[in-house]
Amino acid sequence: MSDVAEDRQLSGKEQPRLNPLFMFRWEESQNAHVLLYPEGVVKLNGSASTIIGRCDGVKSIDQIAAELKAEFVTDDADIESGVRQFMEVAHAKGWLVV
């Protein structure tokens, strides 16, 4: 995992992608998306899986937030800070790499 950086704040220009060691998929028996990786399983809630599903290493954090703004009609500032916050947590946990 040499490309995993230390815990830090992410800029909106960064392009997160799923940690290549991880598998992200729908799991019928949990009625949810799950992350599977060596030694672990994580069940994701709806917003987490919506965000992770868009982290393709090409789109920037700002772009992803803009996409979600367009898709879900809600307060803009909430979405932006929510996406940023989730990305930082997911990055710190090693789920996402930039």
Added chain:
Amino acid sequence: MPKDGSSFSLDGQGKPLWLALELTYRCPLKCVWCNNPLDFETYTKHELSTEEWKKVLRESRELGSLQLGFTGGEPMMRDDLEELVGYANELGFYTNLITSGIGLSEQRLLKLKEAGLKQIQLSVQSSRGALTDELVGAKAHEIKIEVAHMIKRHGFPMVLNVPVFKQNVELVEEILALAEEIGVDYLEFANIQYYNWALLNREELLPSLEQLQAAEAAVQRARVRLGKKMTIYFVIPDYFEDRPKACMNGWGAIHLTIAPDGMALPCQESRVIKGLEFVSVRDKPLKWIWEESPLFRKYRGEEWMKEPCRTCPEKEKDFGGCRCQAFLLTGDASNTDPCCSKSPHHHVIEEALKQKDAPFRVQRPLVKRMPGVASVQFME
């Protein structure tokens, strides 16, 4: 397979999320801490067939299993491993191979990759060839290191699993350097647990508290130095803790093991508990075994607990520890795990720790895992 370092962010909701298939107890190595039964060789002729294993995979997946470990013995001893990995992958399992590396040729590794294998856990015992070879009873060290490099070359995530005991506990620093050089993603120092062969050799394998503290300090320094390059687990042995391990996250909670002969087990060691009625997947549907069988219900939840567990505020954290250890060291599996300092049997742990340092203690030779070495028919 149970690991304190594991991340159980997903509540089992009564599902066997973690499935371990002990494909065989056959193994080219003779490790003195092996957790396989003492009479492991008697299982060979009863091993499940390829089709029977596939049925287990289907049934377990239907119950909601997600993580799958192919283990043993040495799973590479089964010629149908690639086929089973492929089948499990199609069913949607996250497939892990738990191997000594012996028998893992490049050709087979490529086939496993093609079959969809996700992750490999390789055991390495030391940074020094002669010591590894002595401990595992075979020329294995060089092969293991070559296999480790090969696994990384082919882009697999890799857990390097290092069983820790007196003979290698002072090599933690060297082993960390070796793991760094190989480029492993996860390094797990797993202080061995004392069942079966390890229990037989316990007096010669137990490290001292000082050795463990030094090892943990070395791990801590490495964590600071390496950051996220490598995730390092260091599982403290329960003999040195005040509280027992949350063994298997509770009996029949999220872990399911199938032994080579098809017996469904709440954990890999549970056959050491006498008087339990084990059921084979050959005889009953796995769903019934997991949900309804007296075996899996026996220590599920809290109903079975005695004092001091019954009224203990920590029972939801550690589930009373390990049933197998309670049986082996106190004679009753429903007793509190004697590793807990609240256990009325805690003295058996303290005595074991004292015994290994007793003056004029007679040193014993290590008993290697080999057929016929241990006679178990008098243990009933």
